[in-house]
Amino acid sequence: MPLLAPVGRSFLYFLNTCGNLALFTAVAVSHCVRPPIYARLVLNQMVQIGYYSLPVVGMTAVFTGMVLALQSYTGFARFQAESALAAVVVLSITRELGPVLAGLMVAGRIGAAMAAEIGTMRVTEQIDALTTLSTNPMKYLVVPRLIAGLTMLPLLVLVADVVGVFGGFIVAVYRLDFNPAIYIGNSWDILEPIDVVSGLIKAAVFGFLISLMGCYHGYYSRGGAEGVGNATTNAVVSASILILMSNYLLTGLLFTE
Amino acid sequence: MTAASAKIALSGVTKRFGTKHVLNGVDLQIGRAESLVVIGGSGTGKSVMLKCILGLLRPEAGSITVDGRETVGLGTRDREALLCRIGMLFQGAALFDSLPVWQNVAFGLIQGRHMQRRQARDVAMEKLAQVGLGPDVGQLFPAELSGGMQKRVALARAIATDPEIIFFDEPTTGLDPIMADVINELIVKCVKTLGATALSITHDMASARKIADNIAMIYQGRIIWHGPACDIDRCGEPHVDQFINGRADGPIRMQVRAA
Numbered sequence A: 001m002p003l004l005a006p007v008g009r010s011f012l013y014f015l016n017t018c019g020n021l022a023l024f025t026a027v028a029v030s031h032c033v034r035p036p037i038y039a040r041l042v043l044n045q046m047v048q049i050g051y052y053s054l055p056v057v058g059m060t061a062v063f064t065g066m067v068l069a070l071q072s073y074t075g076f077a078r079f080q081a082e083s084a085l086a087a088v089v090v091l092s093i094t095r096e097l098g099p100v101l102a103g104l105m106v107a108g109r110i111g112a113a114m115a116a117e118i119g120t121m122r123v124t125e126q127i128d129a130l131t132t133l134s135t136n137p138m139k140y141l142v143v144p145r146l147i148a149g150l151t152m153l154p155l156l157v158l159v160a161d162v163v164g165v166f167g168g169f170i171v172a173v174y175r176l177d178f179n180p181a182i183y184i185g186n187s188w189d190i191l192e193p194i195d196v197v198s199g200l201i202k203a204a205v206f207g208f209l210i211s212l213m214g215c216y217h218g219y220y221s222r223g224g225a226e227g228v229g230n231a232t233t234n235a236v237v238s239a240s241i242l243i244l245m246s247n248y249l250l251t252g253l254l255f256t257e
Numbered sequence B: 001m002t003a004a005s006a007k008i009a010l011s012g013v014t015k016r017f018g019t020k021h022v023l024n025g026v027d028l029q030i031g032r033a034e035s036l037v038v039i040g041g042s043g044t045g046k047s048v049m050l051k052c053i054l055g056l057l058r059p060e061a062g063s064i065t066v067d068g069r070e071t072v073g074l075g076t077r078d079r080e081a082l083l084c085r086i087g088m089l090f091q092g093a094a095l096f097d098s099l100p101v102w103q104n105v106a107f108g109l110i111q112g113r114h115m116q117r118r119q120a121r122d123v124a125m126e127k128l129a130q131v132g133l134g135p136d137v138g139q140l141f142p143a144e145l146s147g148g149m150q151k152r153v154a155l156a157r158a159i160a161t162d163p164e165i166i167f168f169d170e171p172t173t174g175l176d177p178i179m180a181d182v183i184n185e186l187i188v189k190c191v192k193t194l195g196a197t198a199l200s201i202t203h204d205m206a207s208a209r210k211i212a213d214n215i216a217m218i219y220q221g222r223i224i225w226h227g228p229a230c231d232i233d234r235c236g237e238p239h240v241d242q243f244i245n246g247r248a249d250g251p252i253r254m255q256v257r258a259a
Helices: A004-032 A039-051 A054-077 A082-123 A126-132 A137-174 A180-190 A193-219 A224-255 B046-054 B076-083 B101-112 B117-130 B135-139 B147-159 B177-194 B205-211 B229-234 B238-245
Strands: B008-017 B020-030 B035-039 B061-066 B086-089 B165-169 B197-202 B214-219 B222-228
Touching (some): A039 A082, A054 A082, A054 A137, A082 A180, A126 B046, A126 B086, A137 A193, B008 B046, B020 B046, B020 B061, B020 B222, B035 B046, B046 B165, B046 B197, B086 B147, B101 B135, B101 B147, B117 B147, B147 B165, B147 B177, B165 B177, B197 B205, B205 B229, B214 B238, B222 B229
Antiparallel strands (some): B008 B020, B008 B061, B214 B222
């Protein structure tokens, strides 16, 4: 059965990885709720994730809002439903596109950076050095990143929502000749608190997953530069897939009657 | 010397990775304020032995005691308390890239001993001076230093907390002979000043002769010879003889050689 052996090996490897990840998550979360928490490091990570991701998230959101307005108008014009444009833009941005696109962009920027930094620390024995200096690497490296990811992504998504809706507004008013007051009124009327809150809940989950994948793959990277490279790729790919999967599950949970 | 009276004692320590047995029952005792150097070729288990003592790896079998107290399987708090008494110089220095030099040196004082940053900074500068580095170096980042300076900073970090035990992992690897001798002299000076117990691992015989009171040789995961540094040239052990003279022919067969 030589064909079955690689399948079995891959399956066992998958189970082993799932077990390791579950243990890593449990230990990391348990450290998140037990002192000491390194406030200075948490703040530093918040700046890295929140402040420095603003340009990339803002640019993504504004162009997404603009394209959404253009495409929706083209489609709706076929059956005279142009008036629904504002509603479609604001709901799409706040419920789905804001959190998902911000999550994917931050996964590419921050998840990769975390995996590369922690992976390099692993292969150059800096994590062992932390341990010998009586410092728990989980508390020092992982916890600040998890807390910062969990708290900063909702704030970034809030910005993405505003900027994305503004992008749609610009196209609607200056290119498609919508009345600005009516457009804003339509957007405001259709928007409910759950639309924004659901996006923020998703963002918190995505932020946690991005940090978790970055830290996990970096922490267990092996084999020098190639190992760090693999860790970086795996962190981004796994975070992106988990974002899309959890987005479906959360949407089902939050919006299914 | 008995295991109970030794500062550090290893008894029957075994460690394997998959099917590869790296340590095959290591027995070793290190006395108080003794400087022991463990020599051996690449891949013989020197670094693994050191990591087992530090608790970075857990041996499958055997006992490791420090001051007569078993350390295998210690809980997190007890392990941290033990590590507070130990300094470690890593092969590649393992300095934290994101921190300036003085914070690297003061790291154990600030995080491990909860010393005030200002006070820890003063101690760090003092330790940097002890290894021949000026206060201006304290503001630099590790990437701005040469290999020799990084090793000095790593040595300053290892002695910053005035530890009872210091481990040196290949302290002279990658350094030119003059800088290697400078590091060796600093190691001797620091260990004597602190009155610390030192365990070094190396395959640099010049370094071993300079810093060791006693030398042990590890081969195929076992200690095959252990004695005073001055006796190594006439120990009569063929493996040791081949190793210290750097001969290709002898009982030690390198895997890279053709069969």
